[in-house]
Amino acid sequence: MQILDCDFERLVTFVKFKYGINLQDKKFLVETRLSNYILDCGFSDFAEYCTALYNDTSGREVANMINRITTNHTYFMRETEHFDHFMNVFLADAVKNREDKTLAIWSAGCSFGNEPYNLAMCACEFLGARKREWDCRILATDVSFHALRNAKNGMYPEQDLEQLPPGWREKYFIKKAKGIYQVTDEIRSDVIFKYHNLMEPIEFKRKFDLILCRNVMIYFDERTKSMLCRRFYDASAEGGYLYIGHAEAAPYDMMYRKVKTAIYQKITHGGEGLRTTE
Ligand SMILES: C[S@@+](CC[C@H](N)C(=O)[O-])C[C@H]1O[C@@H](n2cnc3c(N)ncnc32)[C@H](O)[C@@H]1O
DSSP states (O other), X not given: OOOOHHHHHHHHXXXXXXXXXXXXXXXXXXXXXXXXXXXXXXXXXXXXXXXHHHHOOSSHHHHHHHHHHSOOOOOTTTTHHHHHHIIIIIIHHHHHHOTTOBOOEEEEXXXXXXXXXXXXXXXXXXXXXXXXXOBOOEEEEESOHHHHHHHHHTEXXXXXXTTSOTTHHHHHEEEEETTEEEEOHHHHTTEEEEEOOTTSOOOOSSOEEEEEEOSSGGGSOHHHHHHHHHHHHHHEEEXXXXXXXXXXXXXXXXXXXXXXXTEEEOOOSTTXXXXXXX
């Protein structure tokens, strides 16, 4: 089914305003991802569907639409440099300096949960038996309820596990059926999944020691990226890190200090005593 230019422009504006996602060049994607759904719901065309979408005050229709529009592609060990930094710099420094043994970590745009579970596995690897003494639970948020439901279940097809280091599958997963693995309860209990739209103000109580927002801002325009990075900066603790995707460019007015490609740090007081390079 094809969408008329006027309906498409309105939908682009609506999605960008509400979720930051820029669909301007994604007409084909919108048509392919929504057509069957629109017909299944009994609408005759995009125009009729869009009217129902904009008039829906329950939030259900918008949630259904965003479940279909978002790109949730993710996998374990994606951009391994971040996991190396997480263990060898972030956790290594925490072990030396964090007397309260508490870390606040946020995976923003966590999709199916591979990223936050991956961090929890890295924490187990690095801290070993000491992990019991630490509170390093990870907040993981997304705007797609579909992705969050899957993430909470923590079930993955065998091929998703292929890039994990040797032995991790046996340690951190339970085989549930032929070719299907579930993350162990221990790792699952380290991650708290919540709905959060990055276009909304950040109102979590704690300041974060680490925020990951990888391969999410790629769908945002420059102004939205800039606004979001300022919000992340305000929500970061002094010395806190921000990881972004390696294919993403930081906004022109990035307030964090660049440590290395795709890794940034909040340093407001000269940074004495803070480790900024490996
Ligand atoms: C490509 S996935 C990235 C997953 C993971 N961070 C990674 O790098 O593998 C992008 C995720 O960002 C989420 N997303 C897009 N816009 C968002 C918004 N406004 N608020 C929260 N999450 C959003 C999507 O639902 C999707 O799950």
